[in-house]
Amino acid sequence: MQRDRKTEVYYVTIGILVFAVLMLGVAYASLNSTLKKSSAFAHPFVATWDVGFEPGKVLGKSLSYSAGNNKSCGSIDVTENIVSIGNLGLNTPGYGCSYALKIRNRGSVSAKIDEIISSQPSGKTCSVKEDSIMTCGNLTYKLTYDYGGKKLLTTGDRLDAQIGVLPVYLIIMYSGSDIENNDIQVGASFTLIYNQV
Amino acid sequence: MTKGRINVYYVIITVLSLAIVGLSVGYAALSTTLKVTFGNVTQAVNTWNVGFKPGSVTAEVGGTSDTGRVCGNATVTTNTATVDAATLSKPGDSCTYALTIENKGSIAANLASITPTYPGETSCTTSGASMVCGNITYKLTTDSSGNDLLTAPKTLAATSGTLPIYLVVEYTGEDLSESASPQTNASFTLTYNQA
Structure with a gap:
């Protein structure tokens, strides 16, 4: 008996959907199987995702080239996803502030930086390099792995599973020359998007 | 179907x-999305404002003589401290003036030099921030104990740095058989530069 055309369509549709479910299931399973291989225990391993800032209070450190000009950089409160720096005054070329943050991955899934988005202060034009260093007029904002400010965060950087915490430095520097008029920059920001590897 | x-x-x-x-x-x-945001970052134009704390200063009198010792007041402006006439009659007599140097600018300052100027027609010997001219010693000290000002920290921090100093005039010589000629216009010049 010739099959009803509609029935065939249903069979094909169901077949495609089953195939899609199987593929997604295999992907998920491979993720789990990888973890099973690395697990010391025989019981099933549940994947965990735990990437974020290590919460706490961070004291700013003054970066200054001239003695006697070390103003306080204040302290900042760090939550798991957000760091907000309060108001700062930088009046001397060479002066700056550094904040030692910690990014953690205590989960069982490795992560990588998929994107770094730098947002310029309102009404300012900035030059951006590798997304984690932004120069706006006399000020330079950057995210680095070292206190010296040389090793920038870049897209693709890995944050391996269960690495614990990784130090990251947020640095702002008065990098230009003396100014003739007071200036204020408001709302500069960096956004880091971590996805699984 | x-x-x-x-x-x-x-x-x-x-x-x-x-x-x-x-x-x-x-x-x-x-x-996971992580965000770091800055508030207001202010850059203020640098200002230079180093000088004396203005006012009138009464001397602290030292020594043992009850007569013949007069310590005038010191009139202090931002750039100058001028001591009125003083009379010292016996060894040990002294007039000490407590002054304050302030930094109200946004740039730290360093004491670059202290230059003594001898009283007219009097030869003196100098050492650190003091000069001995005949029977009179003039000196700038960092405390009431008499430590030379040059031993104090030389940097005056921006905005709110202060340095207390003492201007001392003292009869350090021998008793005189007759009055000596007055010494006039002895001075010290302090030069501060950007740190």
Whole structure:
């Protein structure tokens, strides 16, 4: 008996959907199987995702080239996803502030930086390099792995599973020359998007 | 095809679709967004403002003589401290003036030099921030104990740095058989530069 055309369509549709479910299931399973291989225990391993800032209070450190000009950089409160720096005054070329943050991955899934988005202060034009260093007029904002400010965060950087915490430095520097008029920059920001590897 | 069978197909398709959506959401959910935001970052034009704390200063009198010793007041402006006439009659007599140097600017300052100027027609010997001119010693000290000003920290911090100093005039020589000629216009010049 010739099959009803509609029935065939249903069979094909169901077949495609089953195939899609199987593929997604295999992907998920491979993720789990990888973890099973690395697990010391025989019981099933549940994947965990735990990437974020290590919460706490961070004291700013003054970066200054001239003695006697070390103003306080204040302290900042760090939550798991957000760091907000309060108001700062930088009046001397060479002066700056550094904040030692910690990014953690205590989960069982490795992560990588998929994107770094730098947002310029309102009404300012900035030059951006590798997304984690932004120069706006006399000020330079950057995210680095070292206190010296040389090793920038870049897209693709890995944050391996269960690495614990990784130090990251947020640095702002008065990098230009003396100014003739007071200036204020408001709302500069960096956004880091971590996805699984 | 019966209606019942069609309904079964619809249920299967729906369940499979939901499973795909659920797995996709689960798979895609492994992502974290971290944000760092700055508030107001102010750059103020640098200002230079180093000088004396203005006012009138009464001397602290030292020594043992009850007569013949006069310590005038010191009139202090931002750039100058001028001592009125003083008379010292016996060894040990002294007039000490407590002054304050302030930095109200946004740039730290360093004491670059202290330059003594001898009283007119009098030869003196100098050492650190003091000069001995005949029987009179003039000196700038960092404390009331008499430590030379040059031993104090030389940097005056920006905005609120202060340095207390003492200007001392003292009769350090021998008793005189007759009055000596007055010494006039002895001075010290302090030069501060940007740190």
